[in-house]
Amino acid sequence: MDVIINLLVNGLATGMLIFLLAAGLTLIFGLMSVLNFAHGGLFAWGAFGGVWIFGLTGSFLLSMAGAIVIGMLIGLILERFLIRPVYGDHIQQLLVTLGGMLVLSELLKVFWSPNPIPAAVPSYLQGSFDFGGIILIKYRLFVILVGVLIYIALHLLLTKTRLGLIVRAGVIDKEMVQALGINIKQVFTFVFLLGAGMAALGGSLLAPYSGVIFAEMGMQYAILAFIVVIIGGMGSVPGSAVAALLVGVLGSFMAYFVPELSLAVNMLLMLFVLLVKPSGLFGAKG
Amino acid sequence: MLLQLDQVETYLDQFHILQGVSMEVKKGSITVLFGRNGAGKTTTLRSIMGLSPIRHGNIRYQGEEIGQLPTYMVARKGIGYVPENQGIFTDFTVEETLRLAMQKGSDEEKEKMAWMLDLFPDLKLYWKKQSGHLSGGQKQMLAIARAYVNSNGLLLIDEPSKGLAPIMVEKVMMHIEQMKQKTTVLLVEQNFFMASRIGEHFYIMDEGKIVHSGQMHELTDDEEAKQKYLGIA
Ligand SMILES: Nc1ncnc2c1ncn2[C@@H]1O[C@H](COP(=O)(O)OP(=O)(O)OP(=O)(O)O)[C@@H](O)[C@H]1O
Ligand SMILES: [Mg+2]
Numbered sequence: 001m002d003v004i005i006n007l008l009v010n011g012l013a014t015g016m017l018i019f020l021l022a023a024g025l026t027l028i029f030g031l032m033s034v035l036n037f038a039h040g041g042l043f044a045w046g047a048f049g050g051v052w053i054f055g056l057t058g059s060f061l062l063s064m065a066g067a068i069v070i071g072m073l074i075g076l077i078l079e080r081f082l083i084r085p086v087y088g089d090h091i092q093q094l095l096v097t098l099g100g101m102l103v104l105s106e107l108l109k110v111f112w113s114p115n116p117i118p119a120a121v122p123s124y125l126q127g128s129f130d131f132g133g134i135i136l137i138k139y140r141l142f143v144i145l146v147g148v149l150i151y152i153a154l155h156l157l158l159t160k161t162r163l164g165l166i167v168r169a170g171v172i173d174k175e176m177v178q179a180l181g182i183n184i185k186q187v188f189t190f191v192f193l194l195g196a197g198m199a200a201l202g203g204s205l206l207a208p209y210s211g212v213i214f215a216e217m218g219m220q221y222a223i224l225a226f227i228v229v230i231i232g233g234m235g236s237v238p239g240s241a242v243a244a245l246l247v248g249v250l251g252s253f254m255a256y257f258v259p260e261l262s263l264a265v266n267m268l269l270m271l272f273v274l275l276v277k278p279s280g281l282f283g284a285k286g
Numbered sequence: 287m288l289l290q291l292d293q294v295e296t297y298l299d300q301f302h303i304l305q306g307v308s309m310e311v312k313k314g315s316i317t318v319l320f321g322r323n324g325a326g327k328t329t330t331l332r333s334i335m336g337l338s339p340i341r342h343g344n345i346r347y348q349g350e351e352i353g354q355l356p357t358y359m360v361a362r363k364g365i366g367y368v369p370e371n372q373g374i375f376t377d378f379t380v381e382e383t384l385r386l387a388m389q390k391g392s393d394e395e396k397e398k399m400a401w402m403l404d405l406f407p408d409l410k411l412y413w414k415k416q417s418g419h420l421s422g423g424q425k426q427m428l429a430i431a432r433a434y435v436n437s438n439g440l441l442l443i444d445e446p447s448k449g450l451a452p453i454m455v456e457k458v459m460m461h462i463e464q465m466k467q468k469t470t471v472l473l474v475e476q477n478f479f480m481a482s483r484i485g486e487h488f489y490i491m492d493e494g495k496i497v498h499s500g501q502m503h504e505l506t507d508d509e510e511a512k513q514k515y516l517g518i519a
Contacts, residue, residue: 162385162386165378165382165385165386166386168375168377168378169375169378169386172375172376172377172378173373173374173375175337175357175369175373176367176369176373176375178337178356178357178358178361179335179337179357179358179361179366179367179369179373180358180361180386180387180389180432180436181358181359181361181362181389181436182358182361183356183358184358
């Protein structure tokens with residue numbers, strides 16, 4: 001029983017980290033049809049930035065906030081100089097953002113180290129809770145908590161604010177949104193920064209979770225996030241959340257029970273969903 | 287003149303679609319743009335909105351050149367758009383759709399909204415319903431209401447009768463006629479019978495050019511022109 005619960009908690013925590021990446025990706029794709037392969041780079045920068053700031057200040061809260069700021073700053077540069085010039089051209093987006101991803105991870109090696117760097121869990125989040133014999137690692141619960149809070153904040157933003165209405169309408173029909181007098185490019189910049197901030201936060205949360213960070217760490221999570229975006233339905237934040245938790249939990253159980261299959265299972269899940277419902281679980285677009 | 291198009295030329299990809307379109311819309315009127323399938327009616331409305339950028343010519347709204355403005359600026363000048371496919375935000379409720387359309391939330395907008403809801407009581411009835419689940423006619427009215435609440439001078443409405451049952455077409459047309467009390471309409475239609483009852487001026491377009499125009503009653507009486515341009519016996 002406690003094995004099952006622990007696997008579940010692990011899976012949910014991993015799922016939350018994937019969600020932080022996927023939420024930005026799905027909005028960016030849904031709103032502007034931009035494929036951003038540099039998103040994983042933001043995740044890695046968030047991890048390095050977070051570890052660096054934690055080392056300097058000793059404050060984990062500051063390190064998370066700092067990671068978000070770093071992610072948004074890099075996002076600003078990416079959006080202005082890489083993405084904007086290639087709106088509407090998927091091939092160029094692919095090349096330019098993949099290039100951006102490589103540059104981002106090489107720069108990490110230059111600024112910090114080409115070798116993995118250890119990342120510590122803050123003292124108050126070390127250890128575990130004992131729930132009547134079931135031992136749960138504190139930090140993983142913390143990751144889940146942060147994920148839930150971010151999801152709620154994002155949900156409120158998208159459903160309760162005018163900006164959120166604009167973003168959701170833009171995912172459905174961009175032209176119509178502009179025909180209502182709304183400058184969608186501005187909105188897109190905002191969404192890109194939001195996505196960048198969430199990705200970097202995800203990275204900073206992963207660092208203590210995995211214990212070491214390295215420049216290419218964004219890649220594996222970025223691939224999972226892309227799978228999640230497709231499963232959840234391009235442009236759907238709730239879809240991404242459900243799919244991310246599904247992929248996280250499934251991955252955790254598979255790694256324990258059938259480790260040989262743990263990578264293939266996500267691909268299979270994606271194929272299955274695409275066959276049954278090509279627009280994804282919560283697909284807004286047909 | 288509220289709106290003037292002067293020798294407007296628009297390309298879609300490399301295709302020369304609008305080949306010098308000139309037309310005028312008078313304030314407080316309903317002007318109807320007729321034409322066969324593929325004549326360029328939708329492209330004309332999209333060109334006015336800046337959704338299909340014009341390559342040559344001028345578009346003036348209230349005397350001001352708007353031909354090169356981005357779509358959102360055209361809309362902010364006061365032009366509302368009801369696209370051919372209605373452009374419904376499917377997972378929005380009626381309330382959310384109209385809330386999005388209110389640019390400022392000013393008293394003027396609230397007054398327009400109240401007037402609009404009196405005109406289209408169905409929208410009030412389905413206030414919290416997902417707009418994707420409305421009937422075709424209700425969607426059309428929502429699209430018109432959205433454009434009206436959002437704009438303040440001119441509505442461009444593209445084939446509102448498309449895909450609707452005859453009785454619904456009649457209702458929608460009646461509502462468009464009522465909108466004339468408050469705004470100006472440039473209406474694209476293929477349903478001559480319906481549109482001729484509410485329009486005062488007409489233009490007929492073919493292969494990207496205006497081929498005929500005038501007062502609606504002239505066209506109603508002109509069997510030869512109707513036969514020639516609209517294929518009505
Ligand atoms: N993206 C495009 N690229 C090239 N040509 C196009 C494109 N879209 C439309 N066309 C062509 O432009 C012409 C005008 O199209 P438009 O949609 O303006 O006609 P319409 O008068 O609105 O027709 P309908 O009554 O069928 O709606 C048509 O011949 C059409 O085939
Ligand atoms: Mg058309």
